[in-house]
Amino acid sequence: MTALPEGFLAAVARDFPADFLSVDPSDLATFGRDWTKVHEPRPAAVALPRSTDEVSRLLKLCTAFQVPIVPSGGRTGLAAGAVAAQGEVVVSLSRMRRMNSVDVLGGTVRVQAGAVTEEVHRHVGEHGLTWPVDFASKGSSQVGGNIATNAGGVKVIRYGLTRQWVLGLEVVLASGEVLELGGALEKNNTGIDLRQLFIGSEGTLGIITEATLKLTRLPGKLDVLLFAVPNLAGVLALFKEARTGPFVITAYEFFTEKCMARVRRHRSVREPLAAPSEYYVLLEVERAEPEALEAWIGSLFERGVVTDGTLAQHAGEAAAIWALREGISESLSATGMPHKNDIALPIQELEGFCAELESVFDARYPGWEIALFGHIGDGNLHVNVMKPDAMEKAAFLARTHEADHTMFELVRKYRGSISAEHGIGLLKKDYLGYSRSGTEIEIMRAIKRVLDPLGIMNPGKVF
Amino acid sequence: MTALPEGFLAAVARDFPADFLSVDPSDLATFGRDWTKVHEPRPAAVALPRSTDEVSRLLKLCTAFQVPIVPSGGRTGLAAGAVAAQGEVVVSLSRMRRMNSVDVLGGTVRVQAGAVTEEVHRHVGEHGLTWPVDFASKGSSQVGGNIATNAGGVKVIRYGLTRQWVLGLEVVLASGEVLELGGALEKNNTGIDLRQLFIGSEGTLGIITEATLKLTRLPGKLDVLLFAVPNLAGVLALFKEARTGPFVITAYEFFTEKCMARVRRHRSVREPLAAPSEYYVLLEVERAEPEALEAWIGSLFERGVVTDGTLAQHAGEAAAIWALREGISESLSATGMPHKNDIALPIQELEGFCAELESVFDARYPGWEIALFGHIGDGNLHVNVMKPDAMEKAAFLARTHEADHTMFELVRKYRGSISAEHGIGLLKKDYLGYSRSGTEIEIMRAIKRVLDPLGIMNPGKVF
Incomplete structure (x- = not known):
């Protein structure tokens, strides 16, 4: 674990409130990981800004001292995108949860990125409106994290992904510069839509600090x-x-x-x-x-x-x-040891894919139970391979890596995606090439260099 | 007008069909402009590829000889984004209009970019489905142009912009490299979504050659x-x-x-x-x-x-x-001379904006009739300033430039957009700074350099 530079710590002590930066071990353990349990959390510190201005000034310092950053929302991710395992400073938005009054006429609301999903639902629900981004972790997931991961869920077939419900974004770049992208506008065709880069970027390009959300009517019966x-x-x-x-x-x-x-x-x-x-x-x-x-x-x-x-x-x-x-x-985890994947296929290919998956797994991994479920109307399968009771845990874990390659080969063959909604983070990074070409990955890296030339934003994640 | 390099012409003659490149004056006049009439069309030639492979090989040649390109769809644009006025080669997709059979189960269809919007509607309508991108010019606008301009229209309040109805894109970069982005997938969270860059980029980043479209049920009564x-x-x-x-x-x-x-x-x-x-x-x-x-x-x-x-x-x-x-x-043009703008405001700000616009125009431009209409449910106003009958055309045109600055100052004040759906093209390029910050424009340029390092894709458009 790298220690933070003295000059950085001195500047933080001088320019920010006393409770801005925590190095308390329990904070480091809590804020250093998401719902995945694969990596040991090892952040150097946790920053808890109260305003966009504080985020901006912090990032300027991080750029000056080349301190790496992990943006952190509700930490309910399943791809280790918010894990800080390499001495990074975690920037938690949890103190930034202001929600402005609802614009009922326009059907929008402006919130800070730390606002909890379910609190947004309650806030706008009083006006018969909803922000239709909805999934099991809504009680702790935050708006900024939802947007940074383009979150999915059980209502995608009706409402689409989070991307469709974001009108404006305030984003802080690694340089500390604050961008205001879009606003309370449905239509804004003025060149490249930079909002779209940050939606689903998993914190690799900047920190989302505020968002103007598009709302819709609560459903009927x-x-x-x-x-x-x-x-x-x-x-x-x-x-x-x-x-x-x-x-x-x-x-x-x-x-x-x-x-x-x-x-x-x-x-x-x-x-x-x-x-x-x-x-x-x-x-x-x-x-x-x-x-x-x-x-x-x-x-x-x-x-x-x-x-x-x-x-x-x-x-x-x-x-x-x-x-x-x-x-x-929950039941899969309580009754055995599942190895999880979250893939998408063209709906037309689901039957062929599943038949071939079963036959390949029967031949190569006899006795492995595959528990299939998911948002099939979106082509989204959650594939859970259960550890055979007789197999040692270590042996099973060693083989799942190989099995993932086997499955992702099939995903590629059937023109699917290795991650439908969970994202890439650290967990799927080694497999990105099954869904994105070498040229695409090079373009992503080049775009990151444009926005984060020193590579301090969530380094090592996604690509 | 620049002549095309000898080597380029020789390579085209050698490697492509005889009818691939036209320098016929009537083709140059037709394919060199869109629905705007401000710029005189002056392309050097019109290329009419039949396949993605031909587009790719052409762009490789254009890169080798630094020949500038204007991608061309149905040329129904209102921002001069498809105008070739500087000796460019227009690449028309009009021969690439294949439509694959409809995937009724998945609700998708794959088409070439030259497919005409209304023909797509007919093709999928047989299955009770629609691609809900719908506007007056659907009889000649093409899918590729719709996507490259993120087209709007009268049904945006119900269905959103074109962006929401594109699942996969095949794009040819200036280098000739072919990218396959996404596919028949609703969900695909695997890093930066590069499709989104090309949607609304007005041909400045690459040529869209095929698309997998998302369909929905035809509406009821x-x-x-x-x-x-x-x-x-x-x-x-x-x-x-x-x-x-x-x-x-x-x-x-x-x-x-x-x-x-x-x-x-x-x-x-x-x-x-x-x-x-x-x-x-x-x-x-x-x-x-x-x-x-x-x-x-x-x-x-x-x-x-x-x-x-x-x-x-x-x-x-x-x-x-x-x-x-x-x-x-049509009636405004038939009964007078309108100067057109297509702006968006937050719906909440529409009343304040319109009141101030009227009072400012009354004071500065007495006698100017303003005809307002538009997609008000999306905050989208079409502002048509009519030339006073007594004013000379030249004097009116000279003053509209100043009047646009006046109006766009108000648009900025009320946090609106200078182009809701028409785009920037050449016509609004000088005003881009009213809706996008200097940093945003720098980022757009840097992204363009990543994808089009020689700057041959629709040069001089947007930014």
Whole structure:
């Protein structure tokens, strides 16, 4: 671990409040990592600015003394993008959570980047509006982190990724210069849209300090359905039906009986269907007329598109169905040791990909259980390979590296992405070449040199 | 006008089909300009490739001989972004209009960049799908041009800009290298999203040769309404009502009586309302229940939100209302000489901006009629200053340059954009600094140097 330069520490002590920089070991341990547990956190210090001006002055100092920075939001990332393992200064935005009053007419709100996702939902919800960026970690994830990772979630099929819900960004560059990109404008065709560079850049180009968010109306009544289908072809056939159904799809999720069995082992489950099925689909829809929805469901049964199904009759039943889907990650970890991947495929290629994945894994890694689930309506699969009980943990970990190459070869073959929504961070960096060409990676590096010539912004992440 | 290098011409003659390069004067005149008429077209030649490979080989030659390029789509632009006035080679994609079969399951289609917008609509419409990029010039605009200008239009309030409807791009760089960015994937968080650089770059970074488009379902029944309101405050008050109305807004357009009077002078108009009104709102909505819509309209009258209004009873009436709005541009040009601007403001600032614009113009430019209309639901105003009849054309043109600075000062003051949807091209280049900071412009230039080190891609445009 590198010590911070004396001159840097003296300047911070002179120019910032006493509680600006922490070297408290528990702060270093807390702020040095995200939800991944692969890397040991080793930041040199944690900076806790209260304003964009403080961020700007800090970054000027960091540039002067070549001190590396890790921008830090709610640290709920799953790709180690916010891990500080090399003596960096973590810049946490957690004190910058101001939310301006909601512009109800324009449907926008300006917030500081440290505002917590769920607090934004509450703040704008009072006006019948929502910022439709929604996922399990919304209670601690922050707006800046959501934007820096272009966060996804269960509502992408309805609302798109975070990128679509950002109108303006205030960004501090490594030099300390503050950029105001866009504003409360839906339309602004004035040259290269630099906002887009920072959205999804995982903190490698600058620190997002404020954002003007685009809002939309809260949805009306939602209906939640669970269906049983015999195989992946059935999942996709039902998806084709749902795309022309008498409603607006707000979620189309799937999981396998292998996932369901793990949820049963971990939790008490009230069985939603008469019998287990190899594949399940959770469908959530908006604006369905009751009779039209019933008729649509009836037609699915008549034509054998589904083998079983249920429509939640009240909020409690809807929540119980969602709990099955949302309990999978936790149940896999509680009942075994999953090795996780988050990939995307063109929807048309999902069946071919999954069949080949299964056959390759059967041949090369016999006895490995693969638990598949995910946002199938977006082509997004969460592939969880479970450690065989008889295999030593170390041996399993050694083999997952090889297995990832095997799977990513298939992802490339089927023109997919090695990271649908989690990002690259440190965890997927070695595999970036499966989804991006050498020229693309060179261009990314050159763009980084334009914005961060000394390479102090989240060094070593992504590329 | 610069002659093309001998070696370049010899290589083209040797390596490409005989009809690849045209120097026919009528081709030069046609392909050298867009819908703007300010610059005299003077390209050195027009290249008409049939494949990405031909584009790539041409650009390699252009790099070797430092020949400047103007990428060319349907040439319907309004900012002179596709004008070739300096001896450039125009690269027209008009022979590259292949459309692959529609992926109905995934809701995507792959097309070459020369495909005409309206032909894409027809192609995917057979499957109940649409690519919701829609505007008056759709009969000749091309997919590549739409993407390179991030085109807007009348449905942005419902569907967003073109940027939201592009999944994958094939782009040829100045070096001739072909990049495949993204693909048929909704989610792909693997580092900096380079697609976003090319969307809206107006041909300054590379040539878009193919695209995978995201499709959506064709809308259901649409209702079209025309309302009279006394002033701009009334336009915005009605907008606030509409945002919580029992429907989905698909268009929210406004125009003033000054525009309407010009339409009346130019065309035979069946008056839609009992009496003229200072301001009109065209509202188009989807998924309205007839009774709920009637009740909503009734409540507007009762509460005095509108002074008059009509709901189209059949497709003919709906088309007649739309014809009023869509006839404005043509009518302004037919009855006088408009100087056009396309600006955006935060919706909250529209009233203050318009009041100040009017008072400043009254004081500085007495007698100038300002015809205002536009996509007000997106904050997008088309400001048309009409030449006073008594003023000489030359004197008017000389003063509009000064007047643009006056208006753009106000745009900056109210945190707006000098170009909502038309782009910068050549026409707005001198004013870019009103919407983008010096640092932003430097960053744009540096990014251009990364992708186009010799500066041969659409030189002199945007920045």
